[in-house]
Amino acid sequence: MEEEMRGEVFKWAKRSLRSSMCKEEKPPYNNGRPPNMRKKRTGGSTARCSLSWVSEDTVSLLGIFIMQASNRDFAQVGAEQVCELIEESDFLARLSEAADDLPDRVNRVMDILQTQCGDNARLMNISRSGPLACYMANMDSMDAENMERRLTKLRGCKNEDAKKNIAGLVRELAKKRPVDSAMLSSMGESASALTNGQIANISDAVILDTIEELGEGRSWSRRQSRSLVRKFLQGGGQVRRGSDLVMMGSLVRGLRSGTLRNVSGPELLLAARDGLEDEARDMSPFQRGAIVGTILAGVNTTDAIESLSGSLLLVVPLSALVAADVGSLTNITRKQWNVGQALYLCTIIFHNGSMTDIEFSELGALTQGVTCEKMASCADQFGTRLGLALGNATWLSRNQLTCAGQKMRDIVKNLPAGTTAAEIRNLAESLPSPLLLHIGEEAIARLYDNDCPGFLAKMADVKMECLPRSSPVRGQLRARAINCLGGAVPALDGAGVRSMGALVCEFTGTNVSQLTDAAFNASIPLLAKCRQFQASARSELVTRLVRALGPASQWSADTVRSLGSLLTLLDQQTLSQLPDTEEMRDALSDCVSVLPEQRATDPPELRAGFSLDLLRQKIFTSGRLLTGAKRRRRAVGCTVVPDSEEIAKLGQANVGWSVEELACMSTETFSNSVDILGAVTGFNDTQTRTLMDKAIETWGLVSEFTDDNIMALQCIMTAGSLQELLTMKLDSIDTLAAIGLCPWTPAKREAVLGRYLLLSKESAATLDSTHLSGLGMFTCALNTSSISQLNVEAFKLTAASLGRLACDSQTLDALKDKAVEAFGPVTDWKEDTLTELGTILAGVSEEELKSLAPNLMSYLGTGAICLMPPERFQVLSVAQLQSLSPDNAAAVTDEQKATLSSDQQTALMEALGLPQATKATGTVVASHSPGSSGPSFLTQLLLTLLLLFTSFAPSP
Numbered sequence: 001m002e003e004e005m006r007g008e009v010f011k012w013a014k015r016s017l018r019s020s021m022c023k024e025e026k027p028p029y030n031n032g033r034p035p036n037m038r039k040k041r042t043g044g045s046t047a048r049c050s051l052s053w054v055s056e057d058t059v060s061l062l063g064i065f066i067m068q069a070s071n072r073d074f075a076q077v078g079a080e081q082v083c084e085l086i087e088e089s090d091f092l093a094r095l096s097e098a099a100d101d102l103p104d105r106v107n108r109v110m111d112i113l114q115t116q117c118g119d120n121a122r123l124m125n126i127s128r129s130g131p132l133a134c135y136m137a138n139m140d141s142m143d144a145e146n147m148e149r150r151l152t153k154l155r156g157c158k159n160e161d162a163k164k165n166i167a168g169l170v171r172e173l174a175k176k177r178p179v180d181s182a183m184l185s186s187m188g189e190s191a192s193a194l195t196n197g198q199i200a201n202i203s204d205a206v207i208l209d210t211i212e213e214l215g216e217g218r219s220w221s222r223r224q225s226r227s228l229v230r231k232f233l234q235g236g237g238q239v240r241r242g243s244d245l246v247m248m249g250s251l252v253r254g255l256r257s258g259t260l261r262n263v264s265g266p267e268l269l270l271a272a273r274d275g276l277e278d279e280a281r282d283m284s285p286f287q288r289g290a291i292v293g294t295i296l297a298g299v300n301t302t303d304a305i306e307s308l309s310g311s312l313l314l315v316v317p318l319s320a321l322v323a324a325d326v327g328s329l330t331n332i333t334r335k336q337w338n339v340g341q342a343l344y345l346c347t348i349i350f351h352n353g354s355m356t357d358i359e360f361s362e363l364g365a366l367t368q369g370v371t372c373e374k375m376a377s378c379a380d381q382f383g384t385r386l387g388l389a390l391g392n393a394t395w396l397s398r399n400q401l402t403c404a405g406q407k408m409r410d411i412v413k414n415l416p417a418g419t420t421a422a423e424i425r426n427l428a429e430s431l432p433s434p435l436l437l438h439i440g441e442e443a444i445a446r447l448y449d450n451d452c453p454g455f456l457a458k459m460a461d462v463k464m465e466c467l468p469r470s471s472p473v474r475g476q477l478r479a480r481a482i483n484c485l486g487g488a489v490p491a492l493d494g495a496g497v498r499s500m501g502a503l504v505c506e507f508t509g510t511n512v513s514q515l516t517d518a519a520f521n522a523s524i525p526l527l528a529k530c531r532q533f534q535a536s537a538r539s540e541l542v543t544r545l546v547r548a549l550g551p552a553s554q555w556s557a558d559t560v561r562s563l564g565s566l567l568t569l570l571d572q573q574t575l576s577q578l579p580d581t582e583e584m585r586d587a588l589s590d591c592v593s594v595l596p597e598q599r600a601t602d603p604p605e606l607r608a609g610f611s612l613d614l615l616r617q618k619i620f621t622s623g624r625l626l627t628g629a630k631r632r633r634r635a636v637g638c639t640v641v642p643d644s645e646e647i648a649k650l651g652q653a654n655v656g657w658s659v660e661e662l663a664c665m666s667t668e669t670f671s672n673s674v675d676i677l678g679a680v681t682g683f684n685d686t687q688t689r690t691l692m693d694k695a696i697e698t699w700g701l702v703s704e705f706t707d708d709n710i711m712a713l714q715c716i717m718t719a720g721s722l723q724e725l726l727t728m729k730l731d732s733i734d735t736l737a738a739i740g741l742c743p744w745t746p747a748k749r750e751a752v753l754g755r756y757l758l759l760s761k762e763s764a765a766t767l768d769s770t771h772l773s774g775l776g777m778f779t780c781a782l783n784t785s786s787i788s789q790l791n792v793e794a795f796k797l798t799a800a801s802l803g804r805l806a807c808d809s810q811t812l813d814a815l816k817d818k819a820v821e822a823f824g825p826v827t828d829w830k831e832d833t834l835t836e837l838g839t840i841l842a843g844v845s846e847e848e849l850k851s852l853a854p855n856l857m858s859y860l861g862t863g864a865i866c867l868m869p870p871e872r873f874q875v876l877s878v879a880q881l882q883s884l885s886p887d888n889a890a891a892v893t894d895e896q897k898a899t900l901s902s903d904q905q906t907a908l909m910e911a912l913g914l915p916q917a918t919k920a921t922g923t924v925v926a927s928h929s930p931g932s933s934g935p936s937f938l939t940q941l942l943l944t945l946l947l948l949f950t951s952f953a954p955s956p
Contacts, residue, residue: 009065009068010062010065010066010068010069013061013065014053014069017053017058017061018053053073054069054073054076054077059077059081059084059085060081060084060085063085063088063091063094064085064088064091064094064095066085067095067102067105067106067109074105074108074556075554075556079112079116079117082109082112082113082116082117083112083113083116083117085109086113086117092132095109095110095132096131096132097131103158103159104556104557104558104583106132106135107135107160107161107583108583110132110135110136111135114136114137133153133154133157134154134157134158134159134161134162135159135161135162136165137161137165143176144173144176147169147172147173147176148183148186150169151166151169151170151173151186151187151190152186154166154169155188155189155190160586166190167190168193169190170187170190170191170193170194171193171194171195171198173187174198174201178201178202178203179194179198179201179202179206180206181206181209181210184202184206184213184214185210185213188217189216189217189218189219191214192217192219192220192221192224194224195644195672196223196224196227196671196672196675197668197671197672199224199227199228199231200227202231203235204231204232204234204235204236205235207228207231207232208231208232208235208236208237211228211232211237211247211248211251212247212248212249214228214249215247215248215249215250215251215252216249216250217249217250218250220250220251220253220254221675222253222254222675223675223708223711223712224254225250225251225252225253225254226708227254228251228254229248229251229254229255230254230708232248232251233259239255239259239262239263240262240263241263241267242263242267242268242269242270242271242272242274242276243270243271243274244263245260245263245268245271245276246271246275246276249279250279252276252279252280252283253279253283253284255287256732256734257286257290257733257734257737257770257774258734260287260290260291260294261290261293261294261770263294264294264298265294265295265296265297265298265299265304266298268291268294268295268298269295269299269303269304269307272291272295272307272308272312273307276312277308277309277310277312278310280310280311280312281310281311283311284737285315285773285801286734286737286770286773286774286776288311289769289770289773289798289801290770290773291312292308292312292315292316293769293770293773293797295308296316296320296797301320301323301324302324302325302328302329304316304320305321305324305329306328306329306330309335310336311336313335313336313337314336314337314338314341316341317796317797317798317799317800317836318340318341318344318799318800318832318833318836319796319799319822320797321341321344321345322344327348327352332345332366333362333363333364333365333366334364335364335365336365337365337366337368337369338368338800339368339369339397339835340800340832340833340835340836341369341832342365342366342367342368342369343368343369343830343831343832343859344369344832345366346363346366346369346370346371346374347369347830347832349366350374354381357382357385357386357389360378360382360390361388361390361391362391363395364395365395366395367390367391367394367395367396367400368395368396368397369832370400371831371855372399372855372858373855375400375403375404375407376403379404379407379408379410379411383411384411384415384423384427384430385430386404386407386411387408387427387430387431387432388430390404390432390435391432392432393432393433393434393435396432396434397885397887398466398885398886398887399858399885399886399887401435401437401438401466402438402885402886402913404435405437405438405439405440406438408431408435408438408439408443409438409439409440409442409443412427412439412442412443412446412447413442413443413446415446421450424446424447425451425454427447428447428448428451428454428458429454431447433458433459433460433461433462434462434463434466436458436459436462436477437462437464437466437467437473437477441473441476441480444476444477444480448480452484452485455480455481455484456481456484456485456499456501459477459481459501459502460499460500460502461501462501462502463502463531464502464503464505464532465531465532465608467913468605468606468886468890468912468913468914469532469604469605469606469607470605470914471913471914472915473913474506475506477503477506478503478507478511481500482500482511485499485500488514489510489511489515490514490515490516492515492516492519493516493519493522494518494519494521494522495522496519497515497519497520497522497523497526498522498523498526500526501526502526502529502530504523504526504527504530505526505527505530505531505532505533505534507523507534507537508534508536508537509534509536509537509538509539509540510536511537512537512540512541512544513540513544515544517547517548520544520548521548524545524562524563524566525562527541527564527565527566528562528563528564528565528566529564530565530566531565531596531608531609532608533565533569538569539569541566541569542569542571542574545566545569546574551577552570552574552575552577552578553577553578553579555578556583557581557583557584557586557587558587560578560584560587560588560591561587561590561591563591564591564595565595565610567588567591567595567615568595568610568611568612568614570614571614572614572617575614575615575617575618576618578618578622580621580626581622581626582626584622585619585622585623585626585649588615588618588619588622589619589649589651589653591615592612592615592619592652592653593651595609595612596608596609596610597609597610597611597612598610603862603890603891605890605912605914606886606887606890612652613682616650616652616655616656617653617656619650619653620650620653620654620656620657621656623646623649623650623653624640627643627646638660638661638664640661640664641661641664641665641666641669642654642657642661642662642664642665642669642673643669644669644673647669647676647677648676651676651680652680652681652682654676654677654680654683655680655682655683657687659687659690662687662690662691662694663690663693663694665694667694667698670691670694670695670697670698671698671699674695674712674716675712677691677716678713678714678715678716678717679714679715680715681715683715685719688715688716688718689719691716691719692713692716692717692719692720695709695713695716701727702720702724702727702728703727703728703729705728705729706729707729707732707734707735710728710729710730710735710738711734711735711738711739713739714738714739714741714742715739715741715742715743717739718739718742718743718744718745718748720748722747722748722751725748725751725752725755726751726754726755728755729759730752730755730756730759731756731759731760732760733756733760733770733771733774734774736752736756736774736775736776736778737773737774737775737776740774740775740776740777740778741777744777744778746780746781746808749777749778749780749781750781752781753775753778753781753782754781756775756778763786763789764782764786764787764789764790765789765791766791767790767791767794768791768794769793769794769797769798772790772794772795772798773797773801776805777805779802779805779807780805780806780807780808780811782811782814784811784813784814787811787814787815787817787818788814788817788818790818792818792821792822795818795819795821795822796822796823799819799822799823799836799840800838802815802838802840803836803837803838803839803840803861803863804838804839804863806863806867807839809842809843809867809869812839812840812842812843812867813843814843815840815843816840816841816842816843816844817843819837819840823837826844826848826851826852827848827851829856830856831856831859834856834859834860835859835861838861838863838864839861839863839864839867840864841860841861841864842863842864842865842867842868844872845872846872846875849868849872849873849875849876850877852880854877854879854880854882854883855883857876857880857881857883857884857885858883858884858885858888860884860888861888862887862888862890862891863891865884865888865891866891866893868896870893870895870896870898870899871899873892873896873899874900874904876904878903878904878907879907881900881904881907881908881911882907882910882911883911884908884911885911886911886912886913888911889908889909889911889912890912892908
């Protein structure tokens with residue numbers, strides 16, 4: 001029977017059972033009235049039978065159809081009832097049929113059958129093959145041969161329990177006998193479950209023989225990739241040609257920059273065409289830069305740019321693009337470009353002639369390079385076809401949308417009096433949805449007053465977080481949607497709420513409280529996708545959730561997964577009520593892995609995402625209760641000992657371990673888990689130092705740490721003392737690139753840089769583009785004299801990566817002087833150069849800042865804005881401030897604002913898109929330490945981490 005048919009049968013059976021049970025129930029009358037005369041409940045639903053329809057009898061009657069029950073109803077099915085179901089002759093066979101459609105239900109049933117229903121041979125026999133094999137626990141008594149058989153059966157499974165079982169089998173199999181080529185082949189993709197210690201025990205010859213097969217796997221960690229590549233090279237493997245790189249597949253991310261640069265430019269370009277481009281997406285920006293730098297050094301620049309695409313093309317420096325014959329490039333509208341590249345290319349394209357609205361809409365990634373001035377001229381050219389020309393607006397920035405919205409507002413305002421309703425409708429339909437956030441209430445009224453369905457359709461999936469949190473447009477759009485649906489929130493039904501789409505995220509607390517139960521239930525799937533909630537709605541949303549779903553203690557894993565971003569509204573007390581089960585912890589972990597997290601460096605007005613700390617705390621405490629106390633006999637006082645499996649599950653939630661518990665970790669666990677622990681960003685100084693001490697216990701003195709040890713430690717390295725850092729083996733630029741994203745203090749940053757220059761025998765003058773890029777934030781430790789000695793060509797090639805650093809003012813001033821040497825005087829810099837230089841622009845002098853034309857102000861970048869000393873920032877004119885992009889305006893610090901006149905502050909609010917009425921009450925930016933003459937060290941640090949981590953994000 002098809003799943004849909006099963007569902008219909010279940011609904012019919014449930015209605016019949018409830019009707020029968022409620023007829024038998026005889027509760028006392030209310031005020032002498034019989035049941036059919038009772039008043040209706042609020043929200044419009046009729047009085048319901050007080051009995052739960054789920055019972056031993058009903059479960060027995062329904063059999064396999066009980067799998068169709070709601071999460072809340074299914075949670076009431078007891079273990080004894082499940083055990084009785086197995087006695088039905090076809091129950092297991094039908095359970096197998098439900099495995100693909102209802103994996104969580106099948107998982108719960110199988111768990112009960114295996115743990116609480118006694119020894120059942122029929123269960124074991126039937127479930128060892130077919131879909132149910134994916135839900136069977138591994139048997140401790142299996143020998144190696146049976147393990148391999150079971151591993152083969154499980155490799156096609158997709159449920160989480162099967163993945164855990166596979167990982168366990170792989171690790172146990174490696175303990176029983178040496179891992180050879182045949183065993184690695186049988187493991188397939190699951191070989192990535194091997195611990196780092198087990199990989200180290202595989203012979204180099206085996207890795208050499210299987211490297212191509214291993215490279216087909218997509219689950220290797222960066223550390224595992226490095227280990228496998230090292231063994232491959234030690235076993236006699238060669239990486240000299242492009243075909244060698246392509247053959248290695250995903251493992252190329254484990255190659256060092258020196259190995260990549262040993263391949264010639266033409267061979268690297270050939271590899272890029274043959275598949276390296278696909279693998280480069282998972283490589284670090286430093287590795288991609290090494291590849292592109294080598295290609296550009298050995299291949300004609302125009303030919304290289306013509307052949308490159310994707311993530312490799314995105315790191316081609318602006319100076320290389322300027323040197324290329326852009327006019328001969330083909331298919332440039334089909335390639336991915338970064339903003340600086342797009343700005344330069346658009347100057348060439350638009351200089352060569354005008355375009356039609358259709359050609360404009362096909363610019364693709366080049367749309368990022370359309371300036372507000374060009375958009376204004378296009379608006380005059382295209383007129384009412386501007387919406388069509390903008391296409392789906394995927395590539396438009398917040399600033400571009402603002403400019404386009406202003407032009408569209410003018411177009412609508414100036415529509416001739418005789419414009420027909422059909423013409424207005426066509427114009428409204430042509431507008432990209434994001435533009436509605438920026439065209440103003442008057443234009444929206446003109447376009448949609450007689451077309452509520454059209455308005456609601458446009459707003460269904462619009463990203464409200466593109467607007468400042470204090471923007472009055474949010475309330476205007478919400479009110480218009482409600483007015484379209486009858487004008488009153490209490491009158492909204494489920495269909496009405498669903499038609500509001502993303503606007504449900506703008507519900508206030510009052511709005512939420514006024515929703516009927518049916519309307520609120522319909523809103524849950526939409527609310528689960530929100531990236532922001534109104535502050536007044538947060539507590540009311542939680543209240544309504546509990547009313548709709550029952551106490552959190554009754555929620556299932558499926559329910560939690562369905563709540564999405566609503567989970568971030570739950571307080572610690574509500575989260576503590578969630579069942580501490582493996583399924584629940586997996587559900588919470590899945591949600592945390594996809595929810596957007598707030599970044600401390602984002603200005604409050606434009607901050608999207610959520611704090612995930614409480615959710616991670618719940619994940620951690622659930623794990624503690626599930627695993628129980630693991631006692632370590634050889635260490636006094638260690639009642640809880642972290643193990644590798646638990647650490648891998650926790651991820652960022654590992655911050656929950658106490659210092660004492662981290663100290664109790666075994667050296668084997670630490671060695672196998674160090675790369676996970678090193679990537680945790682929330683450890684405090686004491687925790688990090690404890691982990692550093694554990695590294696010393698595991699590997700010996702810090703002077704004996706290998707490059708691989710240091711790269712695996714990542715941010716744990718920041719706990720090293722100055723004396724320890726000065727004895728470490730820091731002679732590899734790959735090592736510095738791996739630890740450069742971490743929160744180093746200025747003194748330790750200087751120590752690391754000094755140690756590297758000493759051991760590598762490099763100097764500022766000899767650093768090439770790859771080494772300069774690999775230094776990352778350690779570049780901030782260079783003194784002004786050293787910066788002046790940097791090679792100009794190397795600086796040009798790495799300007800974009802240097803422009804992501806949040807150095808102190810003195811260093812930024814020196815970098816700006818080097819930029820003048822490389823790109824000419826500031827007065828000659830255009831939009832593309834400003835974009836390329838990023839934070840370096842914070843070093844421009846007051847006179848240079850005043851010389852910038854207003855139309856260039858939006859290209860300074862948020863990083864440069866907030867790093868400018870207040871006394872320098874205050875020289876900006878009203879016209880310059882008005883021309884800042886919304887992002888730039890939001891990034892202005894409180895110290896910078898304090899130096900502005902009232903007219904300047906008004907201009908700043910206009911740039912942000914907020915009316916003057918919000919000036920006194922709206923907190924627009926995060927403040928630095930009081931009294932500082934520039935950004936604090938903490939702000940510089942957070943900004944550096946944001947800018948560097950952002951460079952890892954996959955391109956759209």
